[in-house]
Amino acid sequence: MTDDALRIDPQRLFARLDALAQVGAIDGGGCCRLALTDDDRRGRDLVVRWMRELDLAVSIDAIGNVFGLRAGRTQAAPVMTGSHIDTVRTGGRYDGNLGVLAGLEVLQTLDDASIVTERPLVVAFFTDEEGARFPPDMLGSLVYVGDMPLAEALDVRAIDGARLGDELARIGYAGSAAPGVHRPHAFVELHIEQGPVLDAEGVTIGAVQDLQGISWQQLTVTGQSNHAGTTPMRLRHDAGYAAAAVAGYVRELAREMGGSQVGTVGKIDLHPNLINVIAARATLTVDLRNIDEARLREAEERLAVFLAQLASDEGVTIETRSLARFEPVRFDAGVVARIEAVASSLGLSHRRMTSGAGHDAQMLARICPTAMIFVPSVQGISHNPAEHTEAVDLAAGANVLLHTLLGLANDSPIT
Ligand code: HGY
Ligand code: MN
Ligand code: MN
Numbered sequence: 001m002t003d004d005a006l007r008i009d010p011q012r013l014f015a016r017l018d019a020l021a022q023v024g025a026i027d028g029g030g031c032c033r034l035a036l037t038d039d040d041r042r043g044r045d046l047v048v049r050w051m052r053e054l055d056l057a058v059s060i061d062a063i064g065n066v067f068g069l070r071a072g073r074t075q076a077a078p079v080m081t082g083s084h085i086d087t088v089r090t091g092g093r094y095d096g097n098l099g100v101l102a103g104l105e106v107l108q109t110l111d112d113a114s115i116v117t118e119r120p121l122v123v124a125f126f127t128d129e130e131g132a133r134f135p136p137d138m139l140g141s142l143v144y145v146g147d148m149p150l151a152e153a154l155d156v157r158a159i160d161g162a163r164l165g166d167e168l169a170r171i172g173y174a175g176s177a178a179p180g181v182h183r184p185h186a187f188v189e190l191h192i193e194q195g196p197v198l199d200a201e202g203v204t205i206g207a208v209q210d211l212q213g214i215s216w217q218q219l220t221v222t223g224q225s226n227h228a229g230t231t232p233m234r235l236r237h238d239a240g241y242a243a244a245a246v247a248g249y250v251r252e253l254a255r256e257m258g259g260s261q262v263g264t265v266g267k268i269d270l271h272p273n274l275i276n277v278i279a280a281r282a283t284l285t286v287d288l289r290n291i292d293e294a295r296l297r298e299a300e301e302r303l304a305v306f307l308a309q310l311a312s313d314e315g316v317t318i319e320t321r322s323l324a325r326f327e328p329v330r331f332d333a334g335v336v337a338r339i340e341a342v343a344s345s346l347g348l349s350h351r352r353m354t355s356g357a358g359h360d361a362q363m364l365a366r367i368c369p370t371a372m373i374f375v376p377s378v379q380g381i382s383h384n385p386a387e388h389t390e391a392v393d394l395a396a397g398a399n400v401l402l403h404t405l406l407g408l409a410n411d412s413p414i415t
Contacts, residue, residue, distance in 0.1 A: 003115065003403075003406060004345070004403075006109060006113055006115075006402060006403070006406070007109070007399055007402070008102070008105045008106060008109045008395065008398045008399055008402055009105065009108070009109065009112075010391065010394070010395040010398075012105060012108065013101060013102060013105040013394065013395070013398055014391060014394070016050065016101045016104065016105070017093060017094070017097060017098065017101055017394070018093075019046065020043060020046060020047070020085065020093070020097050020101065021093035021097070023039055023042045023043045023046060024037075024039035024040075024042070024043065024087070026090070026091075026385055027385065028385030028386060029092075029093060029385050029386070030087075030090060030091050030092045030093060030384070030385025030386075030387065031087045031091045031092070031093055031097075031385075032087060032088075032089050032090070032091060033085065033086055033087045033091070034086065034087070034088075034089060034130075034132060034133040035086040035127065035128035035129075035130065035132070035133045035134055035139075035167075036064070036086075036127070036128065036133070036134070036162075036164065036167035036168055036170075036171055036173075037133070037167075037171075038171065040085070040086050040171065041171035041172065041173070043085045043086075044066065044085065044125075044171070044173060047066070047085060047100060047101075047104075047125060048066060048068075050104055051066075051068035051104070051123070054068070054070070054104065054107055054108055054111065056068030056069055056070055056107065056123070057069040057071070059175065059177045059181055059182070060173060060175025060176070060177060061144065061175045061177040061178065061179045061180075061181055062150055062174060062175055062176070062177065062178060062179055063127050063139070063140050063143040063144070063150060063153055063154075063168070063175075063179055064127040064128075064140060064168050064173040064174065064175060065124060065125070065126045065127050065140045065141070065143075065144050065175075065179070066124065066125050066173070066175075067080075067082075067122050067123070067124045067177075067181065067182050068104070068107075068122065068123045068124075069120055069121070069122045069182065070107050070110070070117075070120060070121045070122070070123075071116075071120055072116065072117045072118055072119045072120040072121065072409065073116050073117070073118050074118055074119065074120075075120075076118065076119045076120070076185065077119065077183060077184060077185035078119055078120035078121060078122045078182055078184055078185060078409075079117075079119050079120075079121055079122070079184065079185050079186050079187075079188075079405055079408045079409040080121075080122040080123075080124055080182065080184035080185075080186070080187045080188075080364070080368075081099070081102075081103040081106070081121070081122070081123055081124070081187065081188050081189065081190070081401060081405055082099060082100055082103055082122070082123050082124030082125055082126065082187075082189065082360070083096045083097075083098070083099025083100050083103075083125065083126070083129070083189050083190070083191060083359070083360060084096035084099075084100070084125055084126050084127075084128075084129030084130070084140075084360060085097055085100055085125050086127070086128055086129060086130050087130060088130050088132045088383050089132065090383060090384055090385060091130075091383065091385070091387075092192075092381075092382055092383070092384060092385060092386070092387020092388070093387065094192045094377075094387055094388075094389050094394075095191075095192060095194065095382055095383070095387060096125075096129055096130075096191070098190060098191065098192060098375075098389070098394065098397070099189050099190045099191050100123065100124075100125045102190045102394075102397065102398040102401050103123035103124075103190075103401070104123055105398055106121075106123075106398065106401055106402045106405055107121060107123060109402060110406075115406075117406065117409035117410055118409060118410050118411060119185055119408070119409040119410070119411070120409075121405060121409055122182050122184065124182075126138070126140035126141040126144065126360045127139060127140030127143075127168075127173075128140050128164075129141070129358075129359070129360055131216075131323075131324060132159075133158045133159055133160070134156045134157075134158050134159075134164050135156070135216060135218075135323035135324055136148075136216065136323055136324030136325075136326075137214070137216075137324055137358050138326070138358055138359070138360055138362065138363050139153055139156070139164075140360075141360035141363035141364060142363050143179045144179045144180060144363065144364075145180070145363045145364065145366045145367045146179065146180060146367075147363070147366065150179060153165075154168070159267075183367065183368070184364065184367070184368045185368060185369075185408070186332075186335060186368055186369045186370065186408045187361060187364035187365075187368055187369075187370040188335060188339070188361075188370070188371060188372070188373065188401060188404050188405060188408070189359055189360060189361040189364075189370075189372045189373070190372070190373045190375070190397050190398065190400075190401045191355075191357075191359055191361075191372055191373070191374060191375075192374065192375055192376075192377045192382065192387070192389050193206055193353075193355075193374040193375065193376060193377045193380070194356070194357045194377050194380070194382035194383070194387075195356050195357070195377065195380045195382075196377075196379065196380025197353055197380075198351075198353075198374060198375070198376035198377075199376040199377060199378055199379060199380060200380075201351070202349070203349045203350060203351050203376070204343070204348045204349050204350065204375065204376065204393055204396050205339070205343040205348050205349065205350035205351075205373060205374070205375065205396065205397065205400055206350070206351060206352075206353045206372075206373065206374030206375070207336050207339040207340045207343065207350055207351070207352050207353070207371070207373070207374075208331060208336070208352075208353055208354070208355050208361075208371060208372035208373070208374055209330065209331055209333075209336050209352045209353070209354070209371070210291060210328060210329060210330045210331060210354050210355070211328065211329045211331070211354065211355040211357075211358070211359065211361070211362050211372075212260055212289045212290055212291040212296075212328050212354060212355065212356060213289060213290055213291070213292075213293055213296040213326060213327045213328040214287070214288075214289050214324055214325070214326045214358050215286075215287070215288040215289070215296055215299070215300055215322075215324070215325050216285065216286070216287055216322070216323035216324035216325070217285065217286045217288075217303075217320050217321065217322055217323060218283065218284070218285050218320070218321045218323050219243075219246065219282075219283070219284050219285070219286060219307070219318055219319070219320055220281065220282075220283050220318070220319045220321075221239040221242045221243055221246075221281065221282040221283075221284070221316050221317070221318050222239065222280070222281050222316060222317045222318075222319075223236075223237035223238055223239035223240075223242065223278070223279065223280055223281070223282075223314065223315070223316040224236075224237040224278070224280060224315075225271075225272065225277050225278055225279065225280035226277075226278045227276070227277070227278070228275070228276040228277060228278055229276065231278060236278055236314075237278075237314060237315040237316050238278050238279060238314065238316075239270065239271075239278075239279040239280060239281050239282040239316055240270050240278070240279035240282055241279075241314065242282060242310055242311075242314050242316050242318070243265075243268050243270070243279075243282035243284045245310055245314075246265060246284060246286065246306075246307070246310070247265035247268070247284070249303070249306050249310075250263035250264065250265055250286055250288070250303070251263065253299060253302055253303065253306075254299075257290075257295065257298070257299060259290070259291075259292070259295060260289070260290050260291040260292070260295075260354070260356075261288075261289075261290045261295060261296075261299055262287075262288070262289050262290075262356070263286065263287065263288050263289075263299070264286070264287040265284055265285065265286055265287075266285055266287060267283075267284060267285040268282060268283075268284040269282070269283045269284070270282050271283075285323070286303065288300060288303070289356065290328075291328050291354055292328065293327050293328055296327075296328075304320075307320070326358065326362065329362040329365050330365075331361070331365055331370055331371040331372065332365070332369035332370055332371055334369060334414070335369050335370060335371035335404075335408070336352065336371045337414055338371075338404055338407055338408070338414045339371055339373055339400060339404050340352070341414045341415060342400050342403040342404050342407070343400050345403070345415070346396070346399055346400060346403070348396050348400065353374065355372060355374070357382075359372060373397055373400050373401055373404065374397075375389055375393040375394060375396065375397035376389060376390070376393050377389060378390065
């Protein structure tokens with residue numbers, strides 16, 4: 001069989017996706033495997049078992065990133081693929097998991113065809129991509145590329161108070177390899193779009209050329225608890241009202257700025273959180289994103305002005321703490337072009353696009369030529385158990401990954 005005719009085994013890919021989705025399964029067909037929990041450990045153990053069954057050389061680094069290496073004809077820098085297998089609390093079964101398991105499927109397809117590539121191939125999964133339990137997101141890949149000190153990462157506190165380094169050791173994934181092992185020649189990540197574009201346009205493949213900037217902040221509003229019945233409105237210092245005002249402002253700011261600006265208040269905790277007590281304290285998060293760095297900075301500045309006025313008007317204090325701040329990323333034009341050429345050669349519709357979500361690829365792009373392959377999310381739903389991608393699209397994405405990796409690993413010209 002010529003390399004061009006090579007295709008992955010869809011049923012084998014779907015079987016692994018289903019098996020991994022059973023780990024931390026939640027109602028509605030999704031998964032909950034928050035980073036470094038026992039369910040994350042079970043998911044890791046399963047994928048590492050698959051890596052070993054494929055005779056990959058498995059290495060685990062000090063932040064728990066896991067790499068499976070398939071030898072090439074040479075010892076040249078490897079071509080790497082991968083993603084994450086940690087999820088949000090209401091995760092779907094494809095977010096991250098598809099990129100890792102399609103990578104394994106590609107390697108097994110090459111084994112079946114007795115193909116040895118010039119460069120080694122590596123499939124990776126990175127620790128705590130979601131950042132939902134331990135901020136920032138993409139923490140593992142950020143440490144891997146050297147832009148977050150290991151010691152600082154190990155001391156990160158979870159939203160439940162746990163220390164990252166303690167949890168990593170507890171689940172047995174505090175590896176011995178130094179972050180940065182297997183410096184890649186190139187990195188390609190297959191991922192579901194998690195947005196509505198491909199599905200709405202009926203396009204199969206997204207060749208992702210850029211990814212928007214991310215600003216995560218935690219706000220702590222301190223007011224004064226008081227009686228909900230006896231306290232006149234003019235005497236209130238209501239942290240609950242202030243939190244709601246921030247959520248309303250963030251929505252209004254995004255609408256007013258337009259373009260790619262988005263804003264989300266996804267987490268609000270009130271204290272004492274009781275029906276007849278004016279909240280003394282509110283802890284909330286603000287997620288702002290924009291493909292344009294200057295506009296993202298403008299959104300942050302306008303929020304800061306709003307918070308200062310709100311604090312003064314309501315007689316509360318508002319402390320802010322940055323949880324993550326990543327500038328927009330442009331992916332490698334050569335790798336993007338290769339993805340498009342492969343999609344065309346497979347007869348698949350494709351289009352260039354921006355990623356609204358953060359991904360490990362945005363960190364790998366700091367150290368090597370990197371790009372992403374998207375497949376459609378039905379109705380753009382993600383971070384939701386109802387997240388779905390059609391089987392034909394899952395297979396199409398994995399075949400584009402197969403031939404993109406093959407071309408990069410053999411340094412073949414783009415045709
Ligand atoms: O937040 C994100 O965009 C990603 O899901 N970690
Ligand atoms: Mn993801
Ligand atoms: Mn996600």
